[in-house]
Amino acid sequence: MDLNFTLSARLKILMNKQLLICALMLSLLANFAGANAQEISTIASNGWANNSINAVIFRKNSLVTFKGNQYAAYYDNEQFLVLAKRKSGGQNWTIEKTQYKGDATDAHKSISIMVDGAGFLHVAWDQHNNDLNYAKGISSGSIKLGEKQSMVSKKEGKVSYPEFYKLRNGDLQFFYRDGGSGNGNLMINRYSVEDKTWKRVQDGMIDGEGKRNAYWQVAIDQAGTIHLSWVWRESPDVASNHDLCYARSKDGGVTWEKSTGELYTLPIKATNAEYAIKISQKSELINQTSMFADDAGRVFIASYWRNAADKVPQYHIVFNDGKRWAVNDLDFRKTAFSLSGGGTKKIPISRPQIITWKNGKHHAAGLLFRDVERGNKVSMAVNNDIMSRNWKINDLSTEAVGDWEPSYDTELWKSKKVLNLFLQNVVQVDGEGKTKAAPTAIQVLQWKPDR
Structure with missing residues (x-):
């Protein structure tokens, strides 16, 4: 041999x-989560991590892209408001530590940003039932902020949950709550790119009548229709969340209608609201989740709650099939938990973000979340046909992200169908507590669906 x-x-x-x-x-x-591998870009290593303020879901936005440049915002370990900018898809970030600080010990007081049609960056920060903190870039494309400004100078002393949305002509809308939890009203301002001024569009459009307040989510479709959904809360106790309601506007928020086309008589109250689904109090219904409007103008609302016959809160997608409101239930969770009490909660799952995209004759959907059952990683449930119940779950990160919740660059997703997630490992102590955690990295995770 x-x-x-x-x-x-x-x-x-x-x-x-x-x-x-x-x-x-x-x-x-x-x-793994589609044929396109994930890419992670690190902005900085000194992100405030003593609570979840940089990684709450209601940041609109944490990231935003405009004409090939991407902007980001976060609090650093000294509680300074920091802005960053890069060429879209690049690895090199320009960092601007602004002259402004926020009370980062309150996780409600997150930073929201948007770029208007003229390229000016708008920033609101440090808001939880206090005076408006708002400034804009000193010039188009700049991440240096000018002096703090008012918008319309009225009802700006008890501002919470500032959110910016861009309209098709480049104007901005600014949603916020005037008042406190269980007793607050929805306000809408509009910024004119041409005039460089703000005006009030709606003053208490959703009225809690001194008994309750609305926790909302907003989506704007390609036709410019503004879609708004919300849950009611009767008191500062999270367990008093109930029901899911809906309204839409086709004229920039001036008039509002139901899904049937019936015009609302404003303000909207508990007695005249359209109820997409009735959900009782103490159902572990969470507030301030997400909504997405696809290119056909169909609306998909993501949330979680516990059905009466089930002890385990599950994720749900609520949508209108053209005839009625329907629910697509995801039933993969096994662990029970209960929501009760005030302040920012430490919850074993995150609130969900939803995105959809064209998939042949269907629309696919992705539900982004974090769950202790999956090791607190960044996870996504994908369904190649949103009307079906065929969900498949993948993890987009290999490491845990603590009590992180998903927020993403909505403008980049709308224009390119590229998902850029704001990423930071954070810890939230229940009831607005904070830890003594070391700073953690501020990153952007990129994902693309199979096309």
């Missing part, structure tokens, strides 16, 4: 096996 030949043959067999294993591993990686 030729010993050299035998050894050579065996080596070839081993090499072929190794190549086969590598190919299988690459195939598995390619199939």
Whole structure:
């Protein structure tokens, strides 16, 4: 027997096996959350991490792209408001530590940003039943902020949950709550790019009548229709959340209608609201989640609650199929928990973000979340047809992100169908507590769906 030949043959067999294993591993990686691998870009290493303020879901937005540049905002370990900018998709960030600080110990007081149609950055920060904190960039494309400004100078002393949304002509809308939890009203301002001024569009459009307040989510579709949904809360206790309501506006928020086209008589109250689904108090219904309007103007609202016959809160997608409101239930969770009490809660799952995209004749959907059952990683449930119940779950991160909640660059997703998630490992102590955690990295995670 030729010993050299035998050894050579065996080596070839081993090499072929190794190549086969590598190919299988690459195939598995390619199939992990879609054929496009995740990319992570690090902005800075000194993000405030003593609570979840940088990683709450109601930041609108944490990231925003305009004309090839992406902007980001966060609190650093000294509680300064920091802005960052890069060429879209690049790795090099320009950092601007602004002259402004916020009370980062209150996780409600997150930073929200948006760029108007003229390229000016608008920023609101440090808001929880206090005076408006708002400034804009000193010039188009700049991340240097000017002096603090008022918007319309009225009802700006008890501002909470500031959110910016861009209209098709480049104007901005600013949603906020005037008043406190269980006793507050929805306000809407509009910024004119042409006039560089703000005006009040709605003053208490959703009225809690001194008994309750609305916690809302907003989506604007390609036709410019503003979609608004909300839950009612009767008191500062999270357990008093109930029901899911809906309204839409086709004229920039001036008039509002139900899904049937019936015009609302404003203000909207508990007695005249359209109820997409009735959900009783103490159902672990969470507030301030997310909503997405696809290119056909169909609305999908993501939330979680516990059905009466089930002890485990599950994620749900609420949508209108053209005839009625329907619910797509995701039932993969196994762990029960209860929501009660005030302040920012430490919850074993995050509130969900939802995105949709065209998938042949159907619309696919992605539900972004974090769950202790999956090791508190960044996870996504994907369904290739939103009307079906065929959900498949993948993890987009390999490491835990603590009590993180998903927020993303809505403008980049709308224009390019590229998902950029704001990423930071944070810890939230229940009831507005804070830890003594070391600063953690501020990052952007990128994902693309199969097309």
